[in-house]
Amino acid sequence: xxxxxxxxxxxxxxxxxxxxxxxxxxxxxxxxxxxxxxxxxxxxxxxxxxxxxxxxxxxxxxxxxxxxxxxxxxxxxxxxxxxxxxxxxxxxxxxxxxxxxxxxxxxxxxxxxxxxxxxxxxxxxxxxxxxxxxxxxxxxxxxxxxxxxxxxxxxxxxxxxxxxxxxxxxxxxxxxxxxxxxxxxxxxxxxxxxxxxxxxxxxxxxxxxxxxxxxxxxxxxxxxxxxxxxxxxxxxxxxxxxxxxxxxxxxxxxxxxxxxxxxxxxxxxxxxxxxxxxxxxxxxxxxxxxxxxxxxxxxxxxxxxxxxxxxxxxxxxxxxxxxxxxxxxxxxxxxxxxxxxxxxxxxxxxxxxxxxxxxxxxxxxxxxxxxxxxxxxxxxxxxxxxxxxxxxxxxxxxxxxxxxxxxxxxxxxxxxxxxxxxxxxxxxxxxxxxxxxxxxxxxxxxxxxxxxxxxxxxxxxxxxxxxxxxxxxxxxxxxxxxxxxxxxxxxxxxxxx
Amino acid sequence: xxxxxxxxxxxxxxxxxxxxxxxxxxxxxxxxxxxxxxxxxxxxxxxxxxxxxxxxxxxxxxxxxxxxxxxxxxxxxxxxxxxxxxxxxxxxxxxxxxxxxxxxxxxxxxxxxxxxxxxxxxxxxxxxxxxxxxxxxxxxxxxxxxxxxxxxxxxxxxxxxxxxxxxxxxxxxxxxxxxxxxxxxxxxxxxxxxxxxxxxxxxxxxxxxxxxxxxxxxxxxxxx
Numbered sequence: 222x223x224x225x226x227x228x229x230x231x232x233x234x235x236x237x238x239x240x241x242x243x244x245x246x247x248x249x250x251x252x253x254x255x256x257x258x259x260x261x262x263x264x265x266x267x268x269x270x271x272x273x274x275x276x277x278x279x280x281x282x283x284x285x286x287x288x289x290x291x292x293x294x295x296x297x298x299x300x301x302x303x304x305x306x307x308x309x310x311x312x313x314x315x316x317x318x319x320x321x322x323x324x325x326x327x328x329x330x331x332x333x334x335x336x337x338x339x340x341x342x343x344x345x346x347x348x349x350x351x352x353x354x355x356x357x358x359x360x361x362x363x364x365x366x367x368x369x370x371x372x373x374x375x376x377x378x379x380x381x382x383x384x385x386x387x388x389x390x391x392x393x394x395x396x397x398x399x400x401x402x403x404x405x406x407x408x409x410x411x412x413x414x415x416x417x418x419x420x421x422x423x424x425x426x427x428x429x430x431x432x433x434x435x436x437x438x439x440x441x442x443x444x445x446x447x448x449x450x451x452x453x454x455x456x457x458x459x460x461x462x463x464x465x466x467x468x469x470x471x472x473x474x475x476x477x478x479x480x481x482x483x484x485x486x487x488x489x490x491x492x493x494x495x496x497x498x499x500x501x502x503x504x505x506x507x508x509x510x511x512x513x514x515x516x517x518x519x520x521x522x523x524x525x526x527x528x529x530x531x532x533x534x535x536x537x538x539x540x541x542x543x544x545x546x547x548x549x550x551x552x553x554x555x556x557x558x559x560x561x562x563x564x565x566x567x568x569x570x571x572x573x574x575x576x577x578x579x580x581x582x583x584x585x586x587x588x589x590x591x592x593x594x595x596x597x598x599x600x601x602x603x604x605x606x607x608x609x610x611x612x613x614x615x616x617x618x619x620x621x622x623x624x625x626x627x628x629x630x631x632x633x634x635x636x637x638x639x640x641x642x643x644x645x646x647x648x649x650x651x652x653x654x655x656x657x658x659x660x661x662x663x664x665x666x667x668x669x670x671x672x673x674x675x676x677x678x679x680x681x682x683x684x685x686x687x688x689x690x691x692x693x694x695x696x697x698x699x700x701x702x703x704x705x706x707x708x709x710x711x712x713x714x715x716x717x718x
Numbered sequence: 719x720x721x722x723x724x725x726x727x728x729x730x731x732x733x734x735x736x737x738x739x740x741x742x743x744x745x746x747x748x749x750x751x752x753x754x755x756x757x758x759x760x761x762x763x764x765x766x767x768x769x770x771x772x773x774x775x776x777x778x779x780x781x782x783x784x785x786x787x788x789x790x791x792x793x794x795x796x797x798x799x800x801x802x803x804x805x806x807x808x809x810x811x812x813x814x815x816x817x818x819x820x821x822x823x824x825x826x827x828x829x830x831x832x833x834x835x836x837x838x839x840x841x842x843x844x845x846x847x848x849x850x851x852x853x854x855x856x857x858x859x860x861x862x863x864x865x866x867x868x869x870x871x872x873x874x875x876x877x878x879x880x881x882x883x884x885x886x887x888x889x890x891x892x893x894x895x896x897x898x899x900x901x902x903x904x905x906x907x908x909x910x911x912x913x914x915x916x917x918x919x920x921x922x923x924x925x926x927x928x929x930x931x932x933x934x935x936x937x938x939x940x941x942x
Contacts, residue, residue: 455932
């Protein structure tokens, strides 16, 4: 795989997010991709629905988990300190990083300290966020994704198009072609069992010899100092059991206060994500190898990453973004995501959650198209297991994106970057017009009389719609004229008031 | 170099915590809203067992109810059916002594080596492993593995066939009730794992395939 150049100041995803409009045009034209997503989303929506037969249970769990996450956020700084104390007491080292680059540097250093050369990775979206693979490969450290979907995506030199099912954009024929191109001795087949068998063969060999395992974290329990991982394949267990060094990386919002908080969150997470009542493995790591134990890593490290999360935290409304448990249900139910696919967003996190979380990571300047790419149908908010009001937050981000200069503190990096002076003046005019009757009446009189001058081409708006046509007379004028003709009715109406 | 990244991490810690504290320091925790919880119906032991077995079988695990004295016989049979002639086990568990009475043509090995230096052996020479379990969960068909020095965590992970012994008396209604009944808060081991079937993936075109990276088969020996 080619080594990419690394700009230490900006995530590579900022550039791709800026191309959102072009990406959308390109992906909408790809019929195979659209079919792959349609099939996958129908499957996942169905699975989720069937795993919640009792609506009452679902609503109680959603309310409970929303409040659990909100409690953990109100106590967040305290819980992070408690988590650190308990992890360190258990022998797990804790590191803190404000930026993606700092996180990558810490990880590279930890690997170098152990003279590690090969890394196997469990699925971790936070490490996608930091573009860790690029960073390590530039330092001659081999970094292999071991989740089957992530492995496929890495072979294709792509990044995940879905946070739970990374290779959802590919069908089995495409995967077979990819294996044939990349794995020596692979007999071309589209039999899924055989494809998985081939992946298993290659990756077990890697687990057996890797120096380092890197994973994400689904819940970090402050009370006990425990890192919890949810998975089906066993690659997470391999990465955390076989190599001598395990490094976990996660966002600061993943901490929960009590072990008791885990069961309801886990139940909602797996059911919302894939419709499973529980994942095949729920892996709880509380320490490195202890004296006398025969396996497990000698060292376990946790890297806590901020990368814009504290910005979201500082505003009470935007803070709700951090309730997310990364189930992916919002993208599965999103009419926009289903049609354009995960790569069109250009960000690590696609779909509705990506639209509200990416602006904090990449800044609004790079992402101000994202919150506008929504019909605000509300499906994402309705299925969210922790009740994040995603449509409301999209509106809030639209406002932040076009906000004018102000004297108050900055709320978001890149706020106001989407503001266009012509759009701002149109709205200013609109507001004046509706405030003063005289301006309204005069401008409407002119608009209706000169309606023929209205152009048929109104930019983006008319690229998929016909231009609106004004009526010859305003509604006010017509009602006035009608009331003159039937004075009785006016009298009746007045009397009924 | 090492000290500089430690310093950086320490600065990051200070900055992140300061930013967060600025927003929520002094919050009145007593004003937090009460969190509802759903009360699941109480089930009789027989119903719990049926639920447990049903979920495991739906997840492609094989469940064999048996008596303690039959473990060696059943394990021998299952291995022979699959043409497997080797089994790895741990000492000092409920079933350990019986492992010495498996059929003659099955070689048994105790896990008394360190993984480091023996990875190739574990990955390439061991077709099956057997472990005990700490508890089980009816609501999700899950088995709790609580590795020890004798039964290391890789014993339930690396061999392609995993036998696990579950005692019906250790079956709990759900995960929450188990955590509280066994007071896990104070005694989590290095690595506790909930296992609910053989390893699997649906990462290729949503088609379920078993035997992703861990065991391809899970056989649950259920002692009633």
